[in-house]
Amino acid sequence: MRQWKGRQVILYHGNNGHTQKVRGTLEKWDDTRKCVILGPKMLAIPFENIAYISMLPPGRERRSRHPAKLNSFGYIMSVPLQFDNAIHFQSAVTVWQDDQLIAYNIKLVSHTDHDVVLEDGQTLSKEGHLFVVRSLRGEL
Incomplete structure (x- = not known):
């Protein structure tokens, strides 16, 4: 059964002759x-x-009622944890310098206290740029 970890299953459980069916991951x-x-x-x-316990047949997995999509608005990143999360979750980031758009929907590769490295290799200063992250809404 351990090989089913992360898979969607139907589980029948109960006691005293009463059985319930539960569907989930x-x-x-x-x-x-x-x-x-x-x-x-x-x-x-x-x-x-x-x-x-039985595994759901292919194609019968539960589909998300709300598929994941980017929010229409973003959040200005200002603390290191926000940069860490944007890197970890591969979030879409838009970079601005004053009123000029530097990068749109790009991913961050790494960051230090003063700089950020983008997926295209650019290194930008945190002080001279505004980093706006857009979170996902819905379920992946």
Whole structure:
């Protein structure tokens, strides 16, 4: 069952003759707590209550009701954690110098206390430029 981690499943569970069907993503197989964690609501279902688990057939996975898309507005990055998150999540960043657009929807590669490196190799100063990040709304 551990090979199903991250896959969407249908899990039948219950006790005293009452069985319920739950559909979700198998997030974790927890041997310590003796349960399965099923997402997206992170339900903990004890091993002893599980009657049957089956993987959803291809093409039957739950589709997002709200597919991910960029927000129409952005946030000015000013603290190091925001730059770290933009790099980690590969966020779309727009760079301005005064009223001139330097880069549009570009990704950041790295940053220091004073500089930022863009995916195209440019190194820009944090002090002389304005970095605007656009977050994703919806589900990937």
